[in-house]
Amino acid sequence: MRILLVGAGGVGSAVVRIAARRDFFAHMVVADYDPERAAKAVAAVADDRFSAARVDASDTAAVTALLAETGCDVLLNATDPRFVMPLFRAALAAGANYLDMAMSLSYPHPEQPHALTGVKLGDEQFAMSGEWEQAGRLALCGMGVEPGLSDVFARYAADELFDEIEEIGVRDGANLTVDGYDFAPSFSIWTTIEECLNPPVVYEAGRGWFTTPPFSEPEVFDFPEGIGPVECVNVEHEEVLLMPRWVDAKRVTFKYGLGDEFIEVLKTLHKLGLDRTEPVGVASDQGRVQVSPRDVVAACLPDPAGLGERMHGKTCAGTWVKGVKDGAAREVYLYHVVDNQWSMAEYGSQAVVWQTAINPVVALELMAAGTWSGAGVLGPEALPPRPFLDLLTAYGSPWGMREQ
16 A cells, blocks of 8 residues: 555644554655655654655645655545545545545535535535546545544444444543643644534434534533543534434434633634635735635644643543443443543654544555455445454554443
């Protein structure tokens, strides 16, 4: 297997460090718009199976050419969701398989955004599934931690833990703190703004997908391994769009433990129009320039990938499932916890980006072995879960299950 990794930010750099310890691939080309960032990611592992390149992720033709030039047969997308479709199309054009950790962008319903869905997350990708099937290539979408591992948990619960599922609820929480900053997101602020301020999507059998206002339906969820109770709210996320396609459940939700301060910051950004992605004119010494308000916000905040030394605590991703097994009611929480102190000491990567990065590497290894295969646009829940969970444990990152 020869892999083209596009994106050498926090997650991409963590992918390199994790993959360097495995032997399932022949070569990985690490490509980024910033060639110095790609070179730095490669230099961190001192392994001749890695090389660096420059590419513009928005340029489908350039990415297609790079795939051909390097002989890579799979593209791993570690960029933010803006670049999903150019990279998705490039992989198909080059005859390569494809993985991402976030799906194509959504667009709210123009008239009833807090009741009806518009263009849903992943709709643009699923619209091209027939082309991928015809090409005999696999586009494995949403293969990070959330979405990704959370979807594997859902499939595992359906296959082995329940006879009937009433509700699947992805629940994400942490007790992370960052020294020296009043406000410092632990993940891409661009992506966080996108998913938190868009109308959340909920799925119900018989009703299908519908939306609610942002930060709706607050609940307190008790997270394991010392994290404790965290208030979680509805947030737009891919799992709700993926799970109902392959897992039979009466209801599917995603709730994120943001905290009151984070929610107020996001609401303020929205009120001021600083969450907008459309460029606005700004006067400068060089004349009037066009800038995206959201890009400005991201530029003003610290890079999450560089916060590891200042971070303390744990992050938890997991899937709560409620249903029936052998005629009796059952509830479980399947989860994965990463301690920032451990991930920094072991890999030099902060917990949130490391937890995201390990899952596509595990998936790539399963694909290289032929354990995971297929054609078309698939989510993680379309593939057998047990080999993934076993290999994740073999990587030294075990998962857990708690009866509720």
